Amino acid sequence: MIKFLAKGLLRDRTRSFFPILIIASGVMLTVLFYSWINGYAMMLIADNARFETGHVKIVTRAYKELIDQRPYDLGLMNVNEKIEILSNEYPQMHWQPRIYFGGLLDFPDDKGETFSQGEVIGFGIDLFTDSFERDLLNLKEALSNGNLPSRQGEILISHEVAEKLGININDVVTLIGSTMYGSMAMQNFTVSGMVRFGIQVMDRGAVIVDIADVHSFLDMEDSASEILGFLPKYDEDTTFEISAAFNKTYTDEEDEFSEIMLPLRTQGQMEFLLTALDERMGIFIFIFILVMSLVLWNSGLMNGIRRYGEIGVRLAIGESKGHIYCSIILESFLIGIAATIIGTAIGLVFSYFLQYYGIDVSSMLKESQVIMSATMKAQVTPASYFIGFIPGVIASVTGAMISGIGIYKRNTAQLFKELET
Numbered sequence: 493m494i495k496f497l498a499k500g501l502l503r504d505r506t507r508s509f510f511p512i513l514i515i516a517s518g519v520m521l522t523v524l525f526y527s528w529i530n531g532y533a534m535m536l537i538a539d540n541a542r543f544e545t546g547h548v549k550i551v552t553r554a555y556k557e558l559i560d561q562r563p564y565d566l567g568l569m570n571v572n573e574k575i576e577i578l579s580n581e582y583p584q585m586h587w588q589p590r591i592y593f594g595g596l597l598d599f600p601d602d603k604g605e606t607f608s609q610g611e612v613i614g615f616g617i618d619l620f621t622d623s624f625e626r627d628l629l630n631l632k633e634a635l636s637n638g639n640l641p642s643r644q645g646e647i648l649i650s651h652e653v654a655e656k657l658g659i660n661i662n663d664v665v666t667l668i669g670s671t672m673y674g675s676m677a678m679q680n681f682t683v684s685g686m687v688r689f690g691i692q693v694m695d696r697g698a699v700i701v702d703i704a705d706v707h708s709f710l711d712m713e714d715s716a717s718e719i720l721g722f723l724p725k726y727d728e729d730t731t732f733e734i735s736a737a738f739n740k741t742y743t744d745e746e747d748e749f750s751e752i753m754l755p756l757r758t759q760g761q762m763e764f765l766l767t768a769l770d771e772r773m774g775i776f777i778f779i780f781i782l783v784m785s786l787v788l789w790n791s792g793l794m795n796g797i798r799r800y801g802e803i804g805v806r807l808a809i810g811e812s813k814g815h816i817y818c819s820i821i822l823e824s825f826l827i828g829i830a831a832t833i834i835g836t837a838i839g840l841v842f843s844y845f846l847q848y849y850g851i852d853v854s855s856m857l858k859e860s861q862v863i864m865s866a867t868m869k870a871q872v873t874p875a876s877y878f879i880g881f882i883p884g885v886i887a888s889v890t891g892a893m894i895s896g897i898g899i900y901k902r903n904t905a906q907l908f909k910e911l912e913t
Contacts, residue, residue, distance in 0.1 A: 511824070512831040515888055518780045519835025519880035520842070524870070525776055526879045527843035531871035533769050537726060537756065539691060542628050543615075545759045546720025547585070548731050550574075550738075554748040555717070560760075562592040564710065564717040565672050568751065571716045578719070582734060585723055588625060589716035591616030591706045595669030597649070597699060599657050608657040612649070612697045614667070616706030616716075628722070631687065631700070637661060638685030641702060647681035648700040651688040659683055667699070671711035679709045721753075731755040780883045821893060828888030829881075836880040846870035 541547055551559065555566040568574065571589045578587045593614040601607035617625040619641055626632070631640055636651045638661040647667075649659065659665060663683050671677045681701065689695055707713050723730060735753040744750040757763055850869035 511827050511888065511891075512834065515828060515831035515884050516835035516838070518783075518887065519832050519884040520839040522777060522780055522883050523836050523839025523876055523880045524842050524846075526773060527839070527870040527872050527876050528846065528868075529769055529773050530873055530876070531847065531869045533766060534871050535869065536762075536765060540760075540762060541722070541726065541756060542630075543691070543694060545754075545756045545762065546588075546718075547723050547726050547756050548721040548735055549754045549756075549759060550578075550719040550721070550751050551717070551754070552749045553743070553752050556752055556754070562594065562717060564591060564593055564712065564715075565674065566749075567591075567672070567712070567715055567717045568719060569715050571714055571719065574751075575719065578721070582721070582738075585721040585734070586624060588618065588628075588720050588722070589703060589718075590720055591703060591710065591712065591715075591717045593669055593706070593710060593717075595667050597653065597657065598666040598668055599659050599663065600666070608659075610653060610657050610697065612653060612667075612699045613694075614669070614706070615698060615700045616703040617700060619700075619702040620704075629700075630689075634687040634689050636686050636688040638683070641684045644702060644705055645681060646684040646702075647705075648685050648687050649683055650695050650698045651686045652695045653697055653699070654683070654686045661685065667701075667709065669710065671709075672715065673711060675711075677709055677711070679705070681705070726756070728755070728757060731757070777879075777883055780887070821889060824888045824891065824893075825885065828885040831888065832880050832884030835884060836877065839880065840872065840876065843870045843872050843876060847872055 550568070552566055552568060555563060555568075558566065568589075575587045575589065578585070591614075593616065595612060595614060597610055597612045598606055599608045617629070619626065626640065631648070635648075637654075641648065647665070649665075653659070661683055664680050665683060666678055666680050669677045687698075687700070689698070701709075703716075707715070721734075732755050735755045738751075738753040742750060743752045757766060847870045
């Protein structure tokens, strides 16, 4: 039966060309949009994990309540001991201390007086003990001028800050802030290099300092704002499992300075953004199924008018209405499969192109507070090869089922009169 119907569709292309064109277009857009959304979500997770959230984050309960303010005076103590314990209990993860701080970057003139000054966001990271943080933040790739710090007392600043304040390589600048205990802190640093991450939030005012220098600058010896944990590959279920086990052991509701572990998805706007992306994908597929079903319904009605005589003859020779109806649905299924394969192939070509080249959306992110790369790329996953079958086949079959109802309205008493004319 399937072979017979397939031959009929190939020999009479007017029955299949328009539906295949419609379905293939919809499937192509579905695959492309899915890969685009998937790429955006993975980019969002990767960028936020690198710069802010980690795959999991450990803070004190008091710090968590004011986490948007980065109150490092409510941070973690005895960090080295804590990281050693974490490494033993959760060896599958890499643990890294971070200190986030805000302050003023002061650039003096030849007389030692302030020439220019601007607000900056400071990142205290481990630049010298191992290469994990340097590789994680892609500092070599982000370096736009100069060199990475090679000794204590050197600093990286964003290219945009350097241009704004008129700072050059090897200039001495002063960071001004407050210590962990609230007193004023000032320390001179030599600018060793400038970086451009391609992330507007970072490029507007980031400075990167070795964490040992920040310990001295902010009077935070063996302390940190947060401890970030990283899996070899991000897995959301694993982050929730580890967080639940850790919090059960170490979180004390009576002690505001007890530690609490936060999975990536629960931090900041990540829950809202990731949930919204999942919902958008479902809505997009539903809309395509609905629209294509309506279009194919109308196409089926038009074909039904053209095939009115054919259906009449089939009824006249004794074929049942139910059998004709089922054959039309099977035809639509074959059309849906063929169109989906074509649409998926075209969608994957565009998706792979966007995966490697992406689109620059920096002009749309100038005022954005979300950590997100300015180059949006698609991400082709195994699901990209199959996601198109959902709208492609369902829409084709649904359109045929609706339009095929007209078969049951044929009056067999009029068949011979139609055949005579």
